[in-house]
Structures are given as structure tokens and as C-alpha cells.
Amino acid sequence: MISMSVIHSIRCMRKEGASVAAIARELGISEPTVRKYLREVDLSDRPPVRRERPSKICFASMSFQQAHQYFSAVWADGFPRSRHHAVSDVR
Structure with a gap:
């Protein structure tokens, strides 16, 4: 680390x-x-x-009922998409 006087000199020059x-x-x-x-x-x-950034996976803010409804809808189709897509839907 250099001194503030050197930094000042750099900027002045x-x-x-x-x-x-x-x-x-x-x-x-x-x-x-x-x-x-x-x-x-x-x-x-x-x-x-x-x-502070919110978590990418925000299941903590979801109630049990909301999470159950979401995953029931996703799994009702036989889980056609990968788990990565399912997680990105929650964001």
C-alpha cells in the first residue's frame, strides 16, 4: 500500500x-x-x-402450503423439466 501523499501526487500529475x-x-x-x-x-x-442479497432459492419465505402447491403442480406433469428449471421458477 502506498501513502496518501503518493496517491495525491499520482492524481496531480x-x-x-x-x-x-x-x-x-x-x-x-x-x-x-x-x-x-x-x-x-x-x-x-x-x-x-x-x-445483502436475497437467497437465490427463497423457500424460507414460502409457507408450507405455498411450497406444497408449487411442487404438486410441478410433479403433476411427471416433472418434465430438470430440477434446475424448477428452482429457477421459485426465484
């Missing part, structure tokens, strides 16, 4: 029109590192907060 290669040479860091810090928006020490 780029605003002045310096190329990524020139910035890397002058500061003694690699070009991918220069690109990384030019691309970064949030430079805080806190890790990003991950949004």
Missing part, C-alpha cells in the same frame, strides 16, 4: 497531463499501481459495505 508511464517512472511504482489509484474513487480506510 495526471491532471497536469502526465502519462501513466511517466508517473510510474518518476514515482518509482508500477504502471498497474498508477492505474489502480487513478481508477479508485473512495480511498477511505473502511472496507466497502456489501449489500
